[in-house]
Structure formats: C-alpha cells, structure tokens
Amino acid sequence: MKLRTRLAKAAPQRAAPARSLRAGAAAARRWAWAGGLLGGLVALVAYAPAAWLANAVSSASGQRVLLAEADGTIWSGSAMLILTGGADSRDATTLPGRLQWKLGLAGSALQVSLQQERSLNGTVTLQVRPGLGRSEVRLLPQPGWIGQWPSALLSGLGTPWNTLRLGGAVRLSSPQGLVLEQAAGRWEMKGSADIEVLDASSPLTTLEQLGSYRLHLSGNDAGQVMLDLSTTEGALQLKGDGMIAPKGVRFRGEASASEGNEAALNNLLNIIGRREGERSVISIG
Template sequence: MFHRRWLWLAAFLGALWALLWQAPASWLSAVVWRASGQHLLLAQAQGTWRDGSALLVLEGGAGSRGATALPGMLHWTIGLSQLWRGELRARIDWPTVSPQALQVDARLGLSQSAVALRPAGDGPDAPWQGALPLAVLEGLGTPWNTVALQGQAQFTLRGLHLESVAGRTRLGGQIQIDLPDVASRLSVVAPIGSYTLSITGQGADAQVSLRSSKGPLLLEGKGAWNGQALQFLGTGRATPGNEAAMANLLSLLGRREGDHVQIAL
C-alpha cells in the first residue's frame, strides 16, 4: 500500500510538471501585467511561457481606458538549464524594433536578485539599439494623449543591469534615448526640437540628464533615481520668436518663471 501511494504521488508530480512545462503563453502575460503595474500587456499570446510570441500593449494602468499596441510581434525563449542554480536566460526577438536579439540573464534569490541585458551572443558591454514610435506613449493616458508626441525614440542600452537588494532596486550601465525632430499636436510648429535623455547607473543612484540639440522648444535638466523614486529638476523655454507657438506645451511642463518654466518631478 505504501509503495502504491508513492507511485501515485510520483505520477501526480510528473503530470503537474508536464502541465507547467507546457503552460500557455497567456500565463506569462498575467505575470508581466502585474509586474508592470498594469502598464504592459502581452496580447494575442501564442505558444508556451517558455517559447512564445505576443503583441505588446501599453496601457495607462488601473482604471485607464487608453491602450496602444506596440509595432510587431515579439518572440521569446526562456532557458531553464541553470534553474537549479537560481539562474534563467531568455532571448527576445523583436525585429520591428531592433535587428538585434536581446539576451536577458536573471539571477534569482530570496534576498537579492539581478537582471542583465545585452545583445544576444555579444559581450556584456556591447550596445543594444532599437527604436519605437513616440505615438505609443498615448496608451499611458494623460498627459501623453494630450501632448500626442510624434517621431521616433531611438534607444541604446549598454551594460545595463538591475539589482534588487532588500526591496531596493539599483541600476548599472547606461540607457540613452535620442529623440530627433519631435513634433506635437499642441504645436503648429514642427518639429519642436531634438532631445537626448541619458540614464547612467552610478552606485546607489542612477543619474538622469536631459538636453536639447536644436529646435524652438529647449529642454534641459538633471536628476537622480534611487531605486524607489525619481527626483528631477529642469527648465523649458522657447527660442526668440516662438514664445506664442510653444505656450501650450510650456504650460503643461511646469511653473512659469520669467522667460522659462521650471520642471520638477
């Protein structure tokens, strides 16, 4: 009788493992949705959670009706060969965003976890580059659907890694987002400018900087992200002769002080 019970238990565990092994990609969609604060959804998910594809949708969060589908299907594969060591490796292919596949290395622990991103097959400091239309930000709701930005966001990730220790997240490496020739529905002048946003991990804090390279709307600022909150101070101003055309945008950015507005996050 005892031997038979062990056989039944082994059969049950085997069936459970087989079920989990072939679990549908929609299971992963639920995980991503919760982990992103209800901002990212894997729609039209196909395949399994280990080897699947989906359309990534950007949402405004709980209670929001806005949603924007990002271009093209992304495909992922998750390797479990090092799971016994608490490590996972995933590969993400998203050809409409980048010709480079993205490799994600994760180390899981009870008190400390880490995630590193790099181009698949390259070294940890090799840059990964991609681009997305700014119009997808409208899915986040206000104020993005009011500003209605147009143009391309060009991403460069270099040596990017995240660590979570005792509930606090630290960022290492660099993220650079180039925004050339940005336009907005609130401005009859197009483009309103070209900008670069840089995020660089430095110890406990990540340094954030924004600068303009050209255009009638000049934006500059610096800040820091400590893993829990962002602090950012900057200024926005219109170039001479464009004050009236930039007035609506500047009023959304911050409090007016003389010929500029103060931006505080």
C-alpha cells in the same frame, strides 16, 4: 498430534511470501502514482501556457505592461505588447508587431531572448537570477540601439504624455549593458542607458518638428539613478537633471524656445511647466 504441530508451524511460513507479495504490489502502486504525478508536473511545466507569463508580467508591472493575445508556452511564445498608465488608466498603446520570446537556462540564470520586428534591433537578451530576498535582471550589452518605438506609445503612460501626443520615435540604447538588482523591496541600477526622443512633434504647435532629445541614466554606488536631459537639436530647447532614489523621482529642468520660435511654442511652454518669463520650469518631486 505431531502432524498437526508440523502443519501449524508450516502455515506462517507459507503466509510470509504472500504478505511480501502484497507489500511489493502496494509499493509498486505507490511508485507508479509518484511517477505519474512527477510526469504530470514535468508536462505541466514544459507546456505551461503563455497566458501564465502574461498574467505574471501584468501583476509585476502593476498592469502597466500587458501581453495580449499570448500564444505558445512560457518557454517559447509570442504576444502583442501593450503599455498603459496602470490599473485605473484609460490610456493604452499597442506596439507594432508581435513580441516573440524564448526562455531557457544559462547557468544559474533564466535567459530570455526577445525579438520584435520593427521594434527591437535583432535579438535582445535578458538574464534573470531570482533569489531569496535578492533578485537580478541583467540586460546584456548590445552594440547600437536596442529598441525603437513610435513616440505615441508614451501616450499610454497617461499625463502629460497623452496631452502632448508626441510624434517621432523613442530609442533605447545601452552599449555596456545594465543590471537591475532588487533587495529588501528596493531596486538599484548599475550601468547606464540612453533614452532618445527623435524628431519629436506635437499637434499643440504649428511647427513641423520640436526637436530631438536625450535622457541619460546612470546608476551610482548610493543606489540612485542619475538623470541628465539634453537637447540634440530643435526649436524646443530642453535641459535638466535629477535622480531616481528609493524615496521617488526628483527632477529639475527647463524648456525654452529657440530664437524665432517663441510665438509658435508659447502654448506648449504653458503646458510643459510653470512659466517664468520666456522659459518654462519643470519640477518633479
């Protein structure tokens, strides 16, 4: 009787280590699964295909900016850059050369380094700071011009550019850099930039060249982007000013022919805006 009592007391003591071993094995399996899942997620992020970035850019731009033939990963890849007039547009322009990018961290920001032979002046750097309710895109200052592309790329934006079929080059510069901030669904610009159209031409006139023009953009404290259009040189004289505000674009300007070029530019002036005598009035918004 005493022997059976001692055996009964010893049985739970022998069972306890067995349960501990089974619990330890189960915990090990859970940690192994968690480790495998974490490793899979790290690998997925590290080797995420460039096509994911292409889809994000297309969606964010309303299909106005496309990264075609994307190759590599979201961290280091390349693609052909295409500009279009949007989802329903049939106009599209492919920029020469492949756009190459490298994506990494710079403090709390994502830093994107861009290169494109024949289009970008060396390496162009953007810093993106996403946040809850507020995001920021910063173009770092760069001496000289930033990018230069054939004016024909504007045709991809639709009317009126696809009618004008401009020749020449479009150049972007921003020596002090600029910042785009998004909050409550609205974008604001800080800093300034110049968009120049150099040696513009059009098959709508018999003149070899129309001229060269500069559109200056500058942000103000009211969240508006002020616009100032001027002519650097040329037979077609353009001038005007306006703004990009939360409610849309407003611009007032005029076009006219320099002395001796009135007949050659008459048809083009009829297309650019509303004729008032010798000048053509441009009104947007």
